[in-house]
Amino acid sequence: MPPKLTSRIQRINGVRLAGQPSTWDIQIEYPTDSGTITSVTPHEDEGTHITESPLALPALTHPHIHLDKAFIHSTPEYAQFLPSTGTFQEALSSTTKAKQQFNHADLIKRGEWLLAESLASGVTAMRTFVEVDHTVQHICLKAAAELKEKWKQACEIQIVCFAQDPIFSTEHGDQNMRLVSEALDKYPQIEVLGTTPYVETSIDAAKANIDWAIDRALALDKHLDFHLDYNLDTTKEPLVWHVLHTLKQRGWTTGLTTKRVMLGHCTRLTLLSENEWIRIARDIHENDLPVSFVGLPTSDIYMASSAGVNGSETALQSRPRGTLQILEMIRKYGLDAVIAVNNVGNSFTPWGAPDPLALACLGVGVYQAGSQDDAELLFDSLENLPKLGIRPGDTVILIVVHVVPKVVGRQILLNNHETILS
Ligand SMILES: [Zn+2]
Known part of the structure; x- marks a missing residue:
């Protein structure tokens, strides 16, 4: 259920x-039902010994999260689908089997767990992936549309119609594509088309997947979001080149449309040379391509080892991991790049929470980013993301921290400035 709110906060x-460095007093007034911060003045009791104090931050966004397959591991009905080997192939096949059991009530329940935990972490806007294929047909989409309406006062939910399965290969490809096409016609709530070229069974089918998705998204005036190049294998052709080539060929530029193209995972690109990265950045900048990247480190460091996504044998003591170096991509190449949570509580990512600040803390280690500038850039990559077409609104989150930084609780001030405690 959407949150029940406590009484209004005045100050x-x-x-x-x-x-x-100093502390402040915030005054909130209610000229209408929505509260407004009317003053921020220096805290009057500077001399008192403070052991803990709230930190006020803008609200957070999930730029990439899966609503329908969250918390499969937390649900007794899916106990038989817990990982036994932990491989990528196992995650794909066990999740496909779990999806055969999805039903409306279960989708609403697990979706609301994700929404409640996200909101309690300070998230008030999200781009969320909802699968459409021969297994689930449109039931995930129906549940997502219902949740989008039910939770609209608390969280802006941007729905991605997502083909996790092949649409150009395997015996179900044709049916999967037909179901995606029908969903795009039937559900005006869909703002983004998403596909997964790497699950196709051949490079030609993967390229056909990319071409089709670009053409459909452009024709329907939707954003596009690919799960792309999820491997650490130098023998595999990185499909980012085909995406950039096709966008140029179709004329998908910032001048043509405000809709953007997001590339997610892209772990293969961590094996590119300096010159290849310069070429990617030049292609995007010189051709005004509205391309962004999203790094998904929680999933990537679990799954994107050469023994994980590739399924090949690797010596136990040598399991290199790969995840996009988001901060370097922003600073060095001027690319638009963010980090996101991706999966929660399923075989693709059986660890981590839907908390963007915890993800930013992980980023400090993963990106070796310990400076104040790094922290600010990491935080910037979590909040207000107008380029995605979603924004968390005029919302403030309060985080209660000890003087020795340790989060002890959070309060979220929603647009009407009432609170939720976590
Ligand atoms: Zn994903």
Whole structure:
């Protein structure tokens, strides 16, 4: 259920703001049902010994999260689908089997767990992937559309109609594509088309998947979001080149449309040379291609080892991991790049929580990013993402921290400035 809110907050004292050494008092008034911050003044009791204080931050966004297959591992009905080997192939096949048991009530229940946990973490907008294929047909989409409406006061939900399965190969390809096409016609709530070229059984089918998705998204004026190049195998052709080539060929530029193309995972690109990265950046900048990248480190460091996604044998003591170096892509190549949670509680990512700040903390280690500038860039890559076509609104999150930084609780001030405790 959407959150039940406590009484209105009139004033918050001793608040820390990002980048400010002192503390502040925030006054909130209610000229209408929606509260407005009317003043932020220096905290009057600077001399008192404060052991913990709230930190006020803008609300957070999930730029990439899977609504329909969240928390499969937390549900007794799916106990037989817990990982036994932990491989990517096992995750694909066991999740496909679990999907055969999906039903409306179950999708709503697990979806609301994800929404509630996300909101309690300070997330008020999300781009969420909802699968459409011969196994689930449109039931995930129907549940997502219902949740989008039910939770609209608390969280903006942008729905991706997502082909996790092949649409140009295997015995179900034709049926999968027909179901995706029908969904795009039937559900005006869909703002984004998403596909997974790497699950196709040949490179030609993967390229056909990319061409078809670009043409459909362009014709329907939707954003496009690919799960792409999810491997660490130098013998595999990186499909990013085909995506960039096709976008140029079709004229999908920032001048033509405000709709954008997101490339997710892309672990294969961590094996590219400096010159190849320069070429990617030049292709995007010189041709005004509205391309963004999303790194999914929680999933990538679990799955994108050469023994994981590739399924090949690797010595136990040598399991290199790969995830997009998001901060370097922003700083060095001027690319538009963010980080996101991806999966929660399923075989693709059986660890981690839907908490973007925890993800940013992981980023400190993964990107070797310990400076103040790094922290600010990591935080920037989590909040307000207008380029995705979603924004968290005028919402503030309060995080209660000890002087020795340790989160002890959070309060979310929604647009009407009432609170939720976590
Ligand atoms: Zn994903």
